[in-house]
Every structure is written in structure tokens, then in C-alpha cells.
Amino acid sequence: MHVKKWMYISFVLSFSILLVACSGPKQEESGNNKQQDADIEAAAAKETAGLAARAVLVNSQGLKVGTVDMHQTDKGVEMTLKASDLPPGLHGFHIHEKGLCEAPSFESAGGHFNPTNAKHGFDAAGGPHDGDFPNLEVTADGTxxxxxxxxxxxxxxxKKNSLFQEGGTSFIIHAKPDDYVSQPAGDAGDRIACGEIEKMSTATSQ
Structure with a gap:
């Protein structure tokens, strides 16, 4: 009787030890994986922290009419535009695939920045381009x-969607509003301003 009881107790103890031995490393491994994921995210955040850029907008006469300041955030690239001496009304506003602003037509900037080969426009099936934006509103005083x-x-x-591609990228302001659906550029008309996107440090951008 006592022998059987002792054998039963020994079996329970051995089984418990086996469970602990098996579960310990897995829990530790799971913890290590979480830490590795956190380290990767932290490294990625550190890599992009402080990334900034600026585009100086010029008109068809080559005169400066504004700037677009950019900095990387965890939600995407925040872009602040300030401009003057533009025709009042709504204007198409896009990132283009080449960083070359040759006045007066700015055709040198190429087509829209579209690394995913999407359709143009927020209202188009399969759109928008990576470089599409809502229309820019210019007030009555041209600002x-x-x-x-x-x-x-x-x-x-x-990265495929980086604004720092070989050959660069640029901003274009168009003469007319983007209709958000016409291909390939929203029927936004002539290019009236252009700005080449250039990398800069956060310190120099302030």
C-alpha cells in the first residue's frame, strides 16, 4: 500500500518537473521575441527620427513663391506649405517623380510619384497615387x-515609397483643381509652380 502511494507521488512529482522544464524555456522564448520586436520598432523609430526635407517653390519665371517643409512622424510625412503670389482658387497639388524644376513648363518633373502603379485620384477605383494630395486653396490675396x-x-x-529616389522628387502646383478621378493627373492643367525636394537636418529646417 505504502509502495503504491510512494510510486504515485513520485510519478506526480516527475510529471510536474517535466511540465516546468517544458514551459519555462517557451515562456522565456516568447519574452525574448517580444523584446526583439520592441527593439526592432525602437531602431526603426530612431532611424527616421529627425528626418526632414524642404522644397522651395518657384513659378514659371523662376521666382520663389513659397516653401514646403517636411518631417517624418510615426503617422507619415507631415508637410507644411506656405506660398504667395499664386492665382486665387483651388489648385491641383502633387508630388512628381523627378526632382528637376525647369521653367517655364516644369515638364522636367515627370509624372506623379506613383511607385505602386496605382490609379490617380482619391475618387478613382484603385487610387490614389502616393503623390496625390487634396486640392490646395489659394486665398484672394494670392497666399x-x-x-x-x-x-x-x-x-x-x-524604401520604394521614399521621396529620396535616384533622380529626386518634386512638388507641383497646377493651374486648375484636381477632379480626383481623371487619368493620369486629374485634369489639373498647366504646372504653375515647382519645388525640388531636398534633404535637410531638423536643426537647419527650424
Whole structure:
């Protein structure tokens, strides 16, 4: 009787030890994986922290009419535009695929920045382009101020949607509003201002 009881107790103890041995490393491994994920996220945040850029907008006569200041956030690239001496009304506003602003037509900037080969326009099936924005409103005195956050692009180099591609990228302001659906550029008309996107440190951008 006592022998059987002792054998039963020994079996329970052995089984308990086995469970502890098996569960311990798995829990530790799970904890390590979580820590590794946290380290990766922290490294990514550190890599993009402080990334900033600026585009100086010029008109068809080559005269400066404004700036677009950009900095990387965890929600995307925040862009603040300040401009003057523009025609009042709504204007198409986009990022273009080349960083080359040759006046007066600015055709040198190429088409819209569209690394995913999407359709143009917020109202188009399969849209928008990564470089699409809401229309820019210019007031009666010819000035415009607007802030956008674009989560489809990044200032981190080496990524498909980075604004720092070989050959650069640029901003274009068009003569007419973007209708958000016409291909390939929203029927927004002539290019009336252009600004090449250039990297800069946070310190120099302030």
C-alpha cells in the first residue's frame, strides 16, 4: 500500500518537473521575441527620427513663391506649405517623380510619384497615387497655407515609397483643381509652380 502511494507521488512529482522544464524555456522564448520586436520598432523609430526635407517653390519665371517643409512622424510625412503670389482658387497639388524644376513648363518633373502603379485620384477605383494630395486653396490675396500628413510616403532612404529616389522628387502646383478621378493627373492643367525636394537636418529646417 505504502509502495503504491510512494510510486504515485513520485510519478506526480516527475510529471510536474517535466511540465516546468517544458514551459519555462517557451515562456522565456516568447519574452525574448517580444523584446526583439520592441527593439526592432525602437531602431526603426530612431532611424527616421529627425528626418526632414524642404522644397522651395518657384513659378514659371523662376521666382520663389513659397516653401514646403517636411518631417517624418510615426503617422507619415507631415508637410507644411506656405506660398504667395499664386492665382486665387483651388489648385491641383502633387508630388512628381523627378526632382528637376525647369521653367517655364516644369515638364522636367515627370509624372506623379506613383511607385505602386496605382490609379490617380482619391475618387478613382484603385487610387490614389502616393503623390496625390487634396486640392490646395489659394486665398484672394494670392497666399496659401496648408498642412498635410501623407502616410503613403517616407523620408527614409532605400524604401520604394521614399521621396529620396535616384533622380529626386518634386512638388507641383497646377493651374486648375484636381477632379480626383481623371487619368493620369486629374485634369489639373498647366504646372504653375515647382519645388525640388531636398534633404535637410531638423536643426537647419527650424
Amino acid at each position: 496659401a497655407e496648408a498642412t498635410f500628413i501623407n502616410d503613403r510616403v517616407t523620408l527614409a532612404k532605400g
